[in-house]
Amino acid sequence: MATVINDTQHLEVEATISDDRWLMSPGAFEALTGWTLKPEGMCREDVCAPIYRAQEVLSPDGMVDLVEAAPVIGMTAVADLARGVAALGASASARAESMTTLQAPAFTLPDMSGNPVSLHDFDRHKVLLLAWSSW
Amino acid sequence: MQEELAEQGLTIIAVAIDSDLEAVREWAAHAPGLTIVIDRDYTVAEQYGIVNVPATVWIDENGRIVRPADTAMADDRFRAFAHVDSSVHHAQLRAWVNDGVLDLDEATVAELMERPSPELQQARLHRRIAVELHDRGDVEAAREHLASAVELAPNDWVIRRGSMPMNDIDPFGEKFFEFVGEWMEAGSPGYRLATGREYPGDRPHE
Numbered sequence: 001m002a003t004v005i006n007d008t009q010h011l012e013v014e015a016t017i018s019d020d021r022w023l024m025s026p027g028a029f030e031a032l033t034g035w036t037l038k039p040e041g042m043c044r045e046d047v048c049a050p051i052y053r054a055q056e057v058l059s060p061d062g063m064v065d066l067v068e069a070a071p072v073i074g075m076t077a078v079a080d081l082a083r084g085v086a087a088l089g090a091s092a093s094a095r096a097e098s099m100t101t102l103q104a105p106a107f108t109l110p111d112m113s114g115n116p117v118s119l120h121d122f123d124r125h126k127v128l129l130l131a132w133s134s135w
Numbered sequence: 136m137q138e139e140l141a142e143q144g145l146t147i148i149a150v151a152i153d154s155d156l157e158a159v160r161e162w163a164a165h166a167p168g169l170t171i172v173i174d175r176d177y178t179v180a181e182q183y184g185i186v187n188v189p190a191t192v193w194i195d196e197n198g199r200i201v202r203p204a205d206t207a208m209a210d211d212r213f214r215a216f217a218h219v220d221s222s223v224h225h226a227q228l229r230a231w232v233n234d235g236v237l238d239l240d241e242a243t244v245a246e247l248m249e250r251p252s253p254e255l256q257q258a259r260l261h262r263r264i265a266v267e268l269h270d271r272g273d274v275e276a277a278r279e280h281l282a283s284a285v286e287l288a289p290n291d292w293v294i295r296r297g298s299m300p301m302n303d304i305d306p307f308g309e310k311f312f313e314f315v316g317e318w319m320e321a322g323s324p325g326y327r328l329a330t331g332r333e334y335p336g337d338r339p340h341e
Contacts, residue, residue: 102201127146133153
């Protein structure tokens with residue numbers, strides 16, 4: 001088992017780390033990202049993104065390379081192969097695109113007692129996000 | 136001010152861009168009654184383009200961002216250092232909450248959103264890995280990833296200064312001032328709105 005950190009959680013996933021690659025079965029990749037490997041490319045709902053560099057994105061036995069496949073679906077991944085921890089987030093262009101819509105991104109984060117608080121809890125309110133830190 | 140604006144229907148969510156829960160707890164004790172959430176992986180910082188703290192983002196009743204991330208001081212404690220007059224922001228906030236007055240149109244807000252570079256996105260992912268490894272007790276491995284993050288995004292305050300505690304570096308110490316110097320050399324990126332900034336064109340820390 002290995003750990004993938006995405007925008008919302010830390011997930012235990014099935015991954016094979018070999019030949020300097022973080023490989024996942026198409027099923028595990030789909031469970032993680034929502035994208036399905038099909039002959040026409042990586043597909044979600046009625047959108048398919050073609051895979052131009054199949055040798056990098058897929059291993060000879062059909063496993064998906066997380067770091068190479070991420071850009072195909074508008075994401076970026078960084079993997080620490082030695083420690084079995086990877087992080088998966090939006091690509092710079094996908095993030096920039098979502099920012100310019102000015103739709104406030106939904107989030108759910110724990111409060112001081114560990115209870116989840118969502119931006120949606122305050123729908124129909126004016127909200128001031130106040131970012132701060134101890135550093 | 137918080138109570139006054141709450142009466143007018145404003146909800147304040149304080150987002151701690153911080154992976155150190157104990158440190159957050161100590162700070163939170165000074166603000167009883169405030170809704171505080173903890174963004175250990177800096178995902179809200181990323182989604183809203185927050186490049187430094189303290190900063191505010193305004194979201195209207197329809198879930199639209201009407202004012203982008205901007206330095207905002209609760210008071211003038213840091214005025215001599217940051218050269219920000221907090222009363223300007225406070226006046227704007229009151230005008231929005233009480234009368235719905237906004238001084239930035241949508242196009243300007245969109246333009247001012249801090250779009251990340253590919254390097255900054257990579258840096259943010261390295262930082263997430265660092266937090267996970269630090270939690271596991273692998274401090275050395277965590278520091279490797281923090282170093283990669285800083286190398287990729289040397290001028291992002293949240294990445295650079297925010298990783299100092301995990302590196303046992305004093306975030307108010309020598310390394311911090313070294314960073315501020317480099318950041319200014321680079322043209323003070325990420326501070327385009329700078330509400331209440333005194334002496335336009337002036338640089339903080341001079």
